[in-house]
Amino acid sequence: xxxxxxxxxxxxxxxxxxxxxxxxxxxxxxxxxxxxxxxxxxxxxxxxxxxxxxxxxxxxxxxxxxxxxxxxxxxxxxxxxxxxxxxxxxxxxxxxxxxxxxxxxxxxxxxxxxxxxxxxxxxxxxxxxxxxxxxxxxxxxxxxxxxxxxxxxxxxxxxxxxxxxxxxxxxxxxxxxxxxxxxxxxxxxxxxxxxxxxxxxxxxxxxxxxxxxxxxxxxxxxxxxxxxxxxxxxxxxxxxxxxxxxxxxxxxxxxxxxxxxxxxxxxxxxxxxxxxxxxxxxxxxxxxxxxxxxxxxxxxxxxxxxxxxxxxxxxxxxxxxxxxxxxxxxxxxxxxxxxxxxxxxxxxxxxxxxxxxxxxxxxxxxxxxxxxxxxxxxxxxxxxxxxxxxxxxxxxxxxxxxxxxxxxxxxxxxxxxxxxxxxxxxxxxxxxxxxxxxxxxxxxxxxxxxxxxxxxxxxxxxxxxxxxxxxxxxxxxxxxxxxxxxxxxxxxxxxxxxxxxxxxxxxxxxxxxxxxxxxxxxxxxxxxxxxxx
Amino acid sequence: xxxxxxxxxxxxxxxxxxxxxxxxxxxxxxxxxxxxxxxxxxxxxxxxxxxxxxxxxxxxxxxxxxxxxxxxxxxxxxxxxxxxxxxxxxxxxxxxxxxxxxxxxxxxxxxxxxxxxxxxxxxxxxxxxxxxxxxxxxxxxxxxxxxxxxxxxxxxxxxxxxxxxxxxxxxxxxxxxxxxxxxxxxxxxxxxxxxxxxxxxxxxxxxxxxxxxxxxxxxxxxxxxxxxxxxxxxxxxxxxxxxxxxxxxxxxxxxxxxxxxxxxxxxxxxxxxxxxxxxxxxxxxxxxxxxxxxxxxxxxxxxxxxxxxxxxxxxxxxxxxxxxxxxx
Numbered sequence: 001x002x003x004x005x006x007x008x009x010x011x012x013x014x015x016x017x018x019x020x021x022x023x024x025x026x027x028x029x030x031x032x033x034x035x036x037x038x039x040x041x042x043x044x045x046x047x048x049x050x051x052x053x054x055x056x057x058x059x060x061x062x063x064x065x066x067x068x069x070x071x072x073x074x075x076x077x078x079x080x081x082x083x084x085x086x087x088x089x090x091x092x093x094x095x096x097x098x099x100x101x102x103x104x105x106x107x108x109x110x111x112x113x114x115x116x117x118x119x120x121x122x123x124x125x126x127x128x129x130x131x132x133x134x135x136x137x138x139x140x141x142x143x144x145x146x147x148x149x150x151x152x153x154x155x156x157x158x159x160x161x162x163x164x165x166x167x168x169x170x171x172x173x174x175x176x177x178x179x180x181x182x183x184x185x186x187x188x189x190x191x192x193x194x195x196x197x198x199x200x201x202x203x204x205x206x207x208x209x210x211x212x213x214x215x216x217x218x219x220x221x222x223x224x225x226x227x228x229x230x231x232x233x234x235x236x237x238x239x240x241x242x243x244x245x246x247x248x249x250x251x252x253x254x255x256x257x258x259x260x261x262x263x264x265x266x267x268x269x270x271x272x273x274x275x276x277x278x279x280x281x282x283x284x285x286x287x288x289x290x291x292x293x294x295x296x297x298x299x300x301x302x303x304x305x306x307x308x309x310x311x312x313x314x315x316x317x318x319x320x321x322x323x324x325x326x327x328x329x330x331x332x333x334x335x336x337x338x339x340x341x342x343x344x345x346x347x348x349x350x351x352x353x354x355x356x357x358x359x360x361x362x363x364x365x366x367x368x369x370x371x372x373x374x375x376x377x378x379x380x381x382x383x384x385x386x387x388x389x390x391x392x393x394x395x396x397x398x399x400x401x402x403x404x405x406x407x408x409x410x411x412x413x414x415x416x417x418x419x420x421x422x423x424x425x426x427x428x429x430x431x432x433x434x435x436x437x438x439x440x441x442x443x444x445x446x447x448x449x450x451x452x453x454x455x456x457x458x459x460x461x462x463x464x465x466x467x468x469x470x471x472x473x474x475x476x477x478x479x480x481x482x483x484x485x486x487x488x489x490x491x492x493x494x495x496x497x498x499x500x501x502x503x504x505x506x507x508x509x510x511x512x513x514x515x516x517x518x519x520x521x522x523x524x525x526x527x528x529x530x531x532x533x
Numbered sequence: 534x535x536x537x538x539x540x541x542x543x544x545x546x547x548x549x550x551x552x553x554x555x556x557x558x559x560x561x562x563x564x565x566x567x568x569x570x571x572x573x574x575x576x577x578x579x580x581x582x583x584x585x586x587x588x589x590x591x592x593x594x595x596x597x598x599x600x601x602x603x604x605x606x607x608x609x610x611x612x613x614x615x616x617x618x619x620x621x622x623x624x625x626x627x628x629x630x631x632x633x634x635x636x637x638x639x640x641x642x643x644x645x646x647x648x649x650x651x652x653x654x655x656x657x658x659x660x661x662x663x664x665x666x667x668x669x670x671x672x673x674x675x676x677x678x679x680x681x682x683x684x685x686x687x688x689x690x691x692x693x694x695x696x697x698x699x700x701x702x703x704x705x706x707x708x709x710x711x712x713x714x715x716x717x718x719x720x721x722x723x724x725x726x727x728x729x730x731x732x733x734x735x736x737x738x739x740x741x742x743x744x745x746x747x748x749x750x751x752x753x754x755x756x757x758x759x760x761x762x763x764x765x766x767x768x769x770x771x772x773x774x775x776x777x778x779x780x781x782x783x784x785x786x787x788x789x790x791x792x793x794x795x796x797x798x799x800x801x802x803x804x805x806x807x808x809x810x811x812x813x814x815x816x817x818x819x820x821x822x823x824x825x826x827x828x829x830x831x832x833x834x835x836x837x838x839x840x841x842x843x844x845x846x847x848x849x850x851x852x853x854x855x856x857x858x859x860x861x
Contacts, residue, residue: 372724395714
C-alpha cells in the first residue's frame with residue numbers, strides 16, 4: 001500500500017475524468033496502483049499469457065474482456081497469488097512485488113471474488129466475511145460481538161440488508177455473492193478483482209452491485225472487472241483491456257467502449273448480427289402443461305409450447321423459472337398438474353419418464369448437474385441416449401465414436417474434447433458437449449436453462465444457430481435466460497414467471513426490454529403489497 | 534482393447550515391475566516356482582474381493598463390510614456342509630446367493646434409504662461378524678468336505694486353480710466396466726450423480742447393483758477362504774476389506790468416485806502381496822510389514838495426487854521446443 005497518499009479531492013478529479021470516457025489513457029495522468037508488465041504463463045502445450053501488460057489505477061473500473069480461453073482467468077490467478085508467472089513483473093505502487101500465495105496477495109491489498117464462491121455455507125455471514133482473520137479477544141478467543149458489529153458496519157456501508165448472524169447457506173445465490181464482496185471490502189483491499197460477478201445475478205441485483213462498485217471507485221479502489229455480459233460492461237467500466245489468444249489485442253484507451261467494438265476486438269471479426277433468429281413456429285401444440293405444482297415453489301403454472309417454437313420464460317432471479325423446468329422434467333416431483341404431449345396425457349415421475357417422452361434439459365449449472373468430469377466428450381454425449389446404443393447390455397462403441405466425431409465437427413467443439421476429460425475444456429466447449437448430449441438423445445422438446453451463461457460470444461452464436469436449426473426441424477424449445485436481450489430476440493412467445501407461476505404469455509415481438517423488466521417488477525411489488533395487507 | 538488397457542494401468546504397472554525387480558534382486562527365494570505359485574494363491578482372495586471394492590469405489594461409495602461378510606459366509610458354508618449335510622455344489626451356490634443378498638442389503642440401505650455407504654457398511658463390518666458368532670456357539674467348524682480344498686489347492690495344466698479364477702473374474706469385470714451399459718452407468722454416477730439422474734440414469738438402482746456385485750465377489754472370496762483352510766470361522770477375513778480397498782487405491786481408483794480401473798486393482802493387489810511376500814521371506818516382523826503397507830498406500834495416492842504437477846513440470850522442460858499454441 002505504498003501509494004495510498006491520494007487525497008479525496010484528487011480522486012474526485014480523476015473519477016470525473018474517467019467518467020467522461022475520454023479516449024486519453026489515464027496512464028498519462030497518474031501513476032498506476034498496480035501494474036503487470038510482460039507477464040508470461042505457460043501450461044503444458046498452451047501459452048496462456050503471452051507478454052500481457054496492464055495498468056490498474058485507483059478510482060477506476062477496468063474491464064478485462066475476451067472469449068473463453070483467452071487467458072483472463074490465468075491473468076487473474078497470477079494477480080491473486082494463486083499461480084506464479086513464468087516471466088514478467090508485477091508492480092505495486094511502482095515497486096516490483098512477488099505474490100507467493102493468495103494470503104500474500106490479500107496482505108498486499110488485493111481481494112479477489114472468484115467465479116466459484118469461496119463461501120462456507122455452514123458459517124454465518126459475519127464469520128464468512130472475517131474468515132481467516134476473525135477478531136480475537138483478550139484470551140485469544142474469537143470476539144464474536146466485535147465481529148458481528150464490524151460485519152454489520154460493512155454490510156451497512158454496502159447498503160445491503162443482511163443479518164450478520166444469518167447462516168450463509170440459507171441465502172440466495174445473489175446474496176451469497178454480496179457476502180463474497182463484503183468479504184473483499186472488509187479486508188480493506190485497495191484492489192478488487194471480480195471474476196464474472198454477475199453470472200448468477202438478476203437485473204436488480206446487478207444494478208445494486210454496480211452502485212456498490214461505483215461507490216468503491218469513489219473511495220479510490222482499483223477494480224478489475226471480468227464479465228461476459230457486455231451490455232453491463234458497457235455501462236460500468238471506465239476502461240477496457242481485451243485479450244485474445246493470450247495476448248492483449250486492445251490495451252486501455254485503444255477501443256471505444258461499446259458492445260459492437262468490444263465484440264469485434266474479442267473475436268477478431270465483425271459480428272453482423274448478435275441474435276440470428278429465424279421464425280419456425282407452427283400452429284401445432286406439442287406440449288401442454290396445466291397447473292404444475294411442486295414442493296420447490298412452483299404453484300399452478302400453465303403454458304403450452306408449439307412445434308418449432310421457442311417459448312421464453314422471463315422473470316427475475318428466484319421467480320421460479322428453473323423450478324418450473326425441473327418440475328416439467330420430473331427432477332422435482334409434481335404434486336399436481338398435468339402434462340400433455342401431442343394431446344396425450346403423460347405421467348412424468350422422474351427424468352427417465354421425461355426423456356422417454358422426448359424431453360431434454362440443459363441445466364443451469366453445468367458443473368453441478370451437467371458434466372461428467374471423468375468422461376471425455378464421447379461419454380458425456382451418449383449418457384442420455386445409452387439405450388439407443390446398447391445391444392444385449394453392451395455398448396456399441398463404434399457408433400458412439402462416430403457420433404462423437406460428428407458432433408465435434410458440426411458444433412465446432414475443440415478436437416481435444418475427443419481425448420481429454422471434459423473438465424479440462426473451456427466453458428463454451430463444455431456447453432456444446434452438453435447440447436450434443438440432447439441432440440444425440442433425439443429429444444423433441446428441449447428445455448435450455450441459461451444456455452449461454454458464462455460462455456464466450458462465438459459459442460453463444462453457435463447456440464443460437466443450433467436453436468434455429470432445431471426449431472426448423474419442428475422441435476420445440478423452452479428457453480430460460482436472465483439475459484433479456486437474448487430472451488427477447490430468440491423467443492417466439494414469452495411467458496412471464498412470478499412466484500412460481502405463469503402470469504402472462506405475450507408474443508416476443510410485442511415486448512420490449514423495458515416491458516419485460518416492468519412486467520416482472522410490477523407484479524413483484526403488487527405481490528408484496530398483497531402479503532403486507 | 535485400447536479401452537481396457539488404458540493409461541491408468543501404466544503407473545501401477547511400472548510400480549509393480551520396479552518393486553518386483555527390486556525384490557527379485559535382493560531376495561533369493563522370491564523367484565522359486567514354489568514361491569511364485571504360493572504368491573498367486575496369496576493374492577487370489579484379496580484380489581477377487583477387490584473387484585467388488587473397486588466397483589463400489591467407482592460409484593463414489595465404499596464397502597467396509599467385506600472382511601466380516603467373509604467370516605459370516607464361511608460359517609454359513611461350514612454349517613450347511615457339516616451340520617445340514619448339503620451337497621457341496623448346492624452349499625456353494627447358496628453361499629454365493631447369501632453374499633449377493635447381503636450386498637443387495639448394503640445397496641438398498643445406501644441407495645434407497647440414503648444412509649451413507651460408509652455407515653451402512655461400517656454397521657455391516659460390526660454386525661456381520663456378530664452374526665457369524667451365532668453359528669456353532671461362536672466356535673470355528675473344521676474339516677468340512679473333502680472336495681472343498683481342491684477348489685483352492687487344485688491345479689489345471691500345472692497352474693493353480695485360483696489363477697484361472699482371477700483371469701475369469703477380472704476379464705469379466707474389465708469387459709463389463711468398459712463395454713457394458715451398466716459399467717458406463719457406474720462410472721457416470723460416480724462422476725456426477727446429479728448429472729446422471731438428469732440424464733435418465735436410474736442412480737439408485739445402479740448403486741444397488743454395485744453393492745450386489747461386491748457382495749457376490751465377497752462370497753467367492755469366502756468360498757475360497759473356506760477351501761483354503763477347510764473350515765469356517767468367525768475370525769476369518771479380518772482387515773480383508775481394508776486390504777481390498779488398499780489394492781483399489783494403489784491401482785489408482787479415486788475415492789471421490791468416477792475414476793478407477795479394475796485391472797489396475799489386480800496390479801495393486803499384486804504389488805501389496807509382493808511386498809508382503811518379500812518382507813516375509815526376509816523374516817521381517819508383522820509390525821514392520823504393517824508400517825510398510827501403510828507407506829505404500831500413502832505413496833500410491835500421493836503420486837496420483839501430484840501427478841498433474843509432476844507432469845506439468847516435466848512438460849515445461851520440453852515446452853521450449855513447442856510451437857506457440859493459443860488458448861487456455
